Amino acid sequence: MQWAEKLGFLALGYQTVIFIELICCGVWRSGIAAEQDVYLCPQCSRPAKIAIIAEGVTKSPLPLPWQQVEKPFPAKIRQLLLMEGIFDAGYSVKPKRQPDRHRRKARAVAAADGRLGGGAT
Numbered sequence: 001m002q003w004a005e006k007l008g009f010l011a012l013g014y015q016t017v018i019f020i021e022l023i024c025c026g027v028w029r030s031g032i033a034a035e036q037d038v039y040l041c042p043q044c045s046r047p048a049k050i051a052i053i054a055e056g057v058t059k060s061p062l063p064l065p066w067q068q069v070e071k072p073f074p075a076k077i078r079q080l081l082l083m084e085g086i087f088d089a090g091y092s093v094k095p096k097r098q099p100d101r102h103r104r105k106a107r108a109v110a111a112a113d114g115r116l117g118g119g120a121t
Helices: 003-011 075-081 101-116
Strands: 015-024 026-032 049-058 067-070
Touching: 003 015, 003 049
Parallel strands: none
Antiparallel strands: 015 026, 015 049, 026 067
8 A cells, every 4th residue: 555545544534554464373363553562372372473464544443353264273283294204203103993804703603603503512
């Protein structure tokens, strides 16, 4: 936005706003009147990094309410993204447990054999 345009809007009662995006417990967006030294996460209240998206004008009261744009990654996905490589010491793939079909069939045959009296006489 050009400075001349901004002055025209300010004369009409608008105020300048800086739209920011904060990344901590997900991605959050808001609008503030001026830059700050520290930006706190709206969910966990820890200091977080921001990115300035745009600058504009508004008649809404500032600061604008925080809106969550994206939810945070689950803990396991976050751990996998932050790994150096797949061969990290803390990473191990657990084998999936599958049912043993042969054992189940053997038990069913033995039970049927016992019911029919197929034992040695």
